[in-house]
Amino acid sequence: MSRRPRGRWAPTPSGWIHVGNARTALVVWLSVRSRGGSLIWRLEDLDPPRALSGAADAAIFDLQWLGLDWDEGPALGGPHAPYIQSLRYEFYELALRQLAGSGRLFPCGRTRRELKDLTMAPHGSYGPSTAPYPTAWRPQILAPDWYERYLLGAENSSNSSTVDALRFRVHDQPVTFRDGLQSDITERVDQTVGDFVLKRRDGLYAYQLAVVVDDIAMDIDEVIRGVDLLDSTARQIQLIEALGGEVPRYVHLPMVLNADGEKLSKRDGGLTLRSLRDAGVVPEELVGYLAFSLGLLDRPVPCGPRELLDAFDVSRIRLEDWRLPENLAEHLLT
């Protein structure tokens, strides 16, 4: 039986929405609306110190300005509320307990330094990478009540350096998946990253855990996001399977780069939706431009998201990264 179409947009509130975020949101919206499905907005605020005050509300305003709508989310509520990760810790704890029960979780007192010392020589064009977590570092034996004891210890400890992190015990089989845009991927997670952290020593839940638990709980059937997250996907698939969830379809979009060819960051203040709006850009100009950059329009003509629905097909999206012009607002206004 095929699943109900449910897509999600999951911004981290660490900055103002920029054209790259908006482009992803547009594709998520087009895909789910063209399939007659529901769009879920989830706020990924797992790391409170990185959150920018007001960013979550501003993101809602920005996307509405662009002409997008959604069915469930922080302000709207819905059957899977709350849609704010900092209010969902109990779900992450339940998942950790489940993994502990099935032998897929273990405590780890190793420091980042120890793992760094294992770093392999640089390879490929991406520079040095960290060695996978060695299987020899897994605890040989775990007492049946180790997890209860861990919880008690963590509760009573005021010093995070005495609390262990929790790691997911990966298997040694290849993970293969077919991306909606990228070529087929096969990864041996035990050889690339090894057992990865699900809860840090300071008590923060890892992105990998939260995203998987929430995608399962919210019954997401399609994950659309930037290609910069492609290398998390095999890890997430292993985790979904260990938790008994259904693996969604993945679509990893090419990146939007600034005029210098770099990934957009906070330094690209002129590329936020709020600054484009302040400069006098109207949403249809931006939507038309984004659709053109994706290969969904032959020319960057102004249009609303709804006008793109009929012809929308994920496979039409061009695979190359998109480099923005020096002054996007000026470019859009002339």
Ligand code: GLU
């Ligand atoms: N919260 C992540 C981000 O803003 C997206 C996570 C995901 O789509 O899996 O980059």
